[in-house]
Amino acid sequence: MAVGIVWVAMRYDPPMAVRIVLALLLIMPISPLLDRIVFRPVADASVLLLLTVSVALHFALVGLGLLFFGPEGVRTEPLTAFSMEIAGIHVSGQTILIVVAAMVFSGLLFLFFDFTLTGKALRATAINRTGARLMGIRPARSGTIAYLLGSLMAGVSGILIAPVNTIFYDSGFLIGLKAFVGAIVGGMTSYPGAALGSLGVGILESFASFQSGAFKDVIVFSLLIPILLWRSLASAHSEEEVEE
Amino acid sequence: MTRSQIRLMVAAAALSGYSPWVGLLLAIILTCGIAAILGFVTLRLQGHFLSLSTVAWGLAIAFLFGNIDELGSHNGLSGIPPISIGSLALVEGWQIYFLIWGIVAGVLVLLYNLLDSRIGRAMRTLRGGNTLVESLGISAFQIKLLTFVLAAFLGALSGWLYAHLSRFISPGPFDAGMGIEYLMMAMVGGSGSILGGVVGAAIVTLLKNTVQDYLPLLAKGASGQLEIVVFSALFILFLQRARQGIVPLLARFLPEPKRSRPQPAAALPRREQPAAGTLLLQVKEVQRRFGGLVAVNNVSFQVRSGEILGLIGPNGAGKSTIFNLLTGALRVNSGEIAFAGRPITRDGQCRIARAGIARTFQHVKLRPRMTLLDNVLLGTHSRTKTGLLAGALRLNRAEEASARYEALRQLERVGLGDKPFELAGDLPLGNQRVLEIARALAADPTLLVLDEPAAGLRRQEKLKLAELLRSLRTDRLTILLVEHDMEFVMALVDRIVVLDFGSKLCEGEPAAIRNDARVQEAYLGGVA
Numbered sequence: 001m002a003v004g005i006v007w008v009a010m011r012y013d014p015p016m017a018v019r020i021v022l023a024l025l026l027i028m029p030i031s032p033l034l035d036r037i038v039f040r041p042v043a044d045a046s047v048l049l050l051l052t053v054s055v056a057l058h059f060a061l062v063g064l065g066l067l068f069f070g071p072e073g074v075r076t077e078p079l080t081a082f083s084m085e086i087a088g089i090h091v092s093g094q095t096i097l098i099v100v101a102a103m104v105f106s107g108l109l110f111l112f113f114d115f116t117l118t119g120k121a122l123r124a125t126a127i128n129r130t131g132a133r134l135m136g137i138r139p140a141r142s143g144t145i146a147y148l149l150g151s152l153m154a155g156v157s158g159i160l161i162a163p164v165n166t167i168f169y170d171s172g173f174l175i176g177l178k179a180f181v182g183a184i185v186g187g188m189t190s191y192p193g194a195a196l197g198s199l200g201v202g203i204l205e206s207f208a209s210f211q212s213g214a215f216k217d218v219i220v221f222s223l224l225i226p227i228l229l230w231r232s233l234a235s236a237h238s239e240e241e242v243e244e
Numbered sequence: 245m246t247r248s249q250i251r252l253m254v255a256a257a258a259l260s261g262y263s264p265w266v267g268l269l270l271a272i273i274l275t276c277g278i279a280a281i282l283g284f285v286t287l288r289l290q291g292h293f294l295s296l297s298t299v300a301w302g303l304a305i306a307f308l309f310g311n312i313d314e315l316g317s318h319n320g321l322s323g324i325p326p327i328s329i330g331s332l333a334l335v336e337g338w339q340i341y342f343l344i345w346g347i348v349a350g351v352l353v354l355l356y357n358l359l360d361s362r363i364g365r366a367m368r369t370l371r372g373g374n375t376l377v378e379s380l381g382i383s384a385f386q387i388k389l390l391t392f393v394l395a396a397f398l399g400a401l402s403g404w405l406y407a408h409l410s411r412f413i414s415p416g417p418f419d420a421g422m423g424i425e426y427l428m429m430a431m432v433g434g435s436g437s438i439l440g441g442v443v444g445a446a447i448v449t450l451l452k453n454t455v456q457d458y459l460p461l462l463a464k465g466a467s468g469q470l471e472i473v474v475f476s477a478l479f480i481l482f483l484q485r486a487r488q489g490i491v492p493l494l495a496r497f498l499p500e501p502k503r504s505r506p507q508p509a510a511a512l513p514r515r516e517q518p519a520a521g522t523l524l525l526q527v528k529e530v531q532r533r534f535g536g537l538v539a540v541n542n543v544s545f546q547v548r549s550g551e552i553l554g555l556i557g558p559n560g561a562g563k564s565t566i567f568n569l570l571t572g573a574l575r576v577n578s579g580e581i582a583f584a585g586r587p588i589t590r591d592g593q594c595r596i597a598r599a600g601i602a603r604t605f606q607h608v609k610l611r612p613r614m615t616l617l618d619n620v621l622l623g624t625h626s627r628t629k630t631g632l633l634a635g636a637l638r639l640n641r642a643e644e645a646s647a648r649y650e651a652l653r654q655l656e657r658v659g660l661g662d663k664p665f666e667l668a669g670d671l672p673l674g675n676q677r678v679l680e681i682a683r684a685l686a687a688d689p690t691l692l693v694l695d696e697p698a699a700g701l702r703r704q705e706k707l708k709l710a711e712l713l714r715s716l717r718t719d720r721l722t723i724l725l726v727e728h729d730m731e732f733v734m735a736l737v738d739r740i741v742v743l744d745f746g747s748k749l750c751e752g753e754p755a756a757i758r759n760d761a762r763v764q765e766a767y768l769g770g771v772a
């Protein structure tokens with residue numbers, strides 16, 4: 001099927017909307033498949049091991065990315081030519097599209113996790129695997145759904161960002177890392193929190209690069225530490241214990 | 245924890261244009277110093293905050309070094325002199341080869357000694373959680389910081405060797421990718437063992453070279469990109485098949501090392517026990533709230549030296565909260581607690597443990613992969629003094645022998661003395677509880693506080709436990725028991741304090757409590 005999709009895309013040069021759908025169709029099965037091959041055999045292992053496995057997987061994917069796409073970056077044409085001025089600042093249609101998409105998908109995720117049985121089952125599995133299993137939830141299926149969602153989000157984000165930034169085979173890592181930082185600053189479990197956190201990271205980075213381009217990342221990552229300290233002290237922790 | 249400190253070392257070695265040995269000294273001082281500062285700030289963090297902040301430090305420092313021209317920025321520094329011993333300069337690879345292996349062997353021996361000593365045991369216990377570590381009178385933060393600085397020291401040493409081996413350094417080999425590769429080496433070898441690091445490093449390096457050598461034969465042209473893919477795939481496959489790493493996997497097939505029972509040795513110093521009947525613990529109008537819920541409301545009681553006091557009450561009466569307040573796991577909102585005439589209301593768990601209150605846990609907290617003897621040895625931590633260096637150099641033989649003998653004696657005292665080298669995780673629950681008591685006894689406590697020691701035990705085990713506790717009372721130990729098994733408590737204790745809905749209901753001897761109408765109502769519902 002994947003070959004078919006690529007063939008259609010190459011042969012007929014379809015309109016943008018069709019291409020987006022095709023791209024999503026191509027991307028969405030990737031992470032559930034990886035989940036099945038890579039993670040499920042070690043699903044009950046320690047967090048450290050899972051982390052190491054995912055890092056190794058990251059390396060493998062970056063290597064494949066380099067192999068398939070080469071070292072040159074890709075930039076797509078904007079989805080919309082629309083642009084407007086707000087209070088004297090030029091805002092492109094693409095930017096508005098990104099913000100709107102972020103809000104729409106946050107809303108959809110909120111509805112999914114809070115009001116559907118599948119969403120609730122996913123949350124239950126995240127909190128306690130064994131408990132969820134006893135209630136008739138299959139952790140493997142929850143995993144597949146979670147990865148499918150992740151794939152979808154990644155695909156949509158990629159489509160949205162490609163016209164703004166040149167995307168290289170390894171662009172995902174730094175974007176992902178900063179998004180993770182934003183989510184942690186925002187408290188991990190809240191959509192407005194994550195949005196605000198990511199916004200904060202972005203603003204911090206912009207100001208830092210304005211002050212000193214070379215030290216941009218130094219400033220971003222060292223300012224992160226006081227924030228992490230504050231977050232860690234502010235959130236109550238239950239005793240962590242490593243099972244052996 | 246990532247070894248971001250290694251990068252600091254690189255700068256230090258490069259900065260000193262003098263003799264490499266001066267560089268080594270500077271590197272160690274600088275790296276350890278900076279690690280201590282970083283650790284001091286960061287190690288209070290918990291869970292993913294801690295791991296994320298080490299990543300943040302790592303990235304921030306890497307970018308910083310890459311942008312300082314004096315340190316060669318991203319291009320690096322070249323022309324670093326070789327190490328020379330006397331007049332012999334170690335220029336050739338094979339010359340420095342022996343120096344490196346000598347240092348590796350030395351470090352392995354020192355680390356092995358260290359992990360088998362007092363500080364090392366505390367380090368191995370860190371993964372059992374802060375509550376366990378602190379309840380043994382060990383400051384978890386101190387041990388974490390020590391571990392962090394020790395890692396920095398080793399980082400400095402290896403960075404120094406690396407700089408003078410390649411005689412050129414740049415931030416490149418010290419970026420996040422390398423940190424991850426070190427992590428992989430540890431995982432492949434077995435992150436729980438010292439030898440695992442060396443074996444893992446060897447396997448990863450050899451594997452990488454093999455893939456580099458043979459891949460071009462299989463896939464021409466694209467081998468550069470495929471290398472990392474094949475390497476990562478092999479690594480994932482390995483972790484799926486052998487999670488523990490290679491060394492623990494092979495260690496199973498080795499014959500059991502011969503370990504001899506500890507021999508009689510000089511006794512460890514003992515605490516002065518107060519005379520029987522003196523006021524030992526005074527709890528005065530203690531209150532603790534959780535939000536709007538008052539879990540413990542103005543409770544007062546006293547424990548006198550030499551008695552067994554039972555703290556009972558139905559579920560949700562506030563027993564466990566009181567227990568946590570006494571041991572410092574929770575802070576009181578108001579009221580006072582005094583132990584042996586000294587207020588301990590504001591003290592943390594570690595200080596309270598050191599003052600002479602030893603505890604056990606309702607959900608057993610042992611180190612399952614450590615032997616019975618090692619588990620009990622943990623209890624002697626606050627009675628012994630061996631530091632990091634003395635432990636690594638084995639200057640602690642006399643004290644270690646005393647501590648080991650003491651641990652064996654406590655094992656014998658509770659009836660577990662016949663197999664001191666069994667793993668704690670292999671014991672049935674009843675004996676695990678008893679092992680916790682032995683560990684508490686090894687701290688030579690004035691007051692022993694037991695959190696539901698009979699929970700989950702079978703009848704025979706309960707009888708044996710009661711017998712053990714009675715024998716401890718004859719040894720003049722004071723025991724505070726939190727329990728809701730009435731039969732167990734009634735036959736054992738001298739006095740009982742009954743709690744209900746966070747308040748003290750009554751206090752008295754078992755027989756009187758048994759006939760008290762209020763207690764019957766609390767336990768059985770209204771007397772119709």
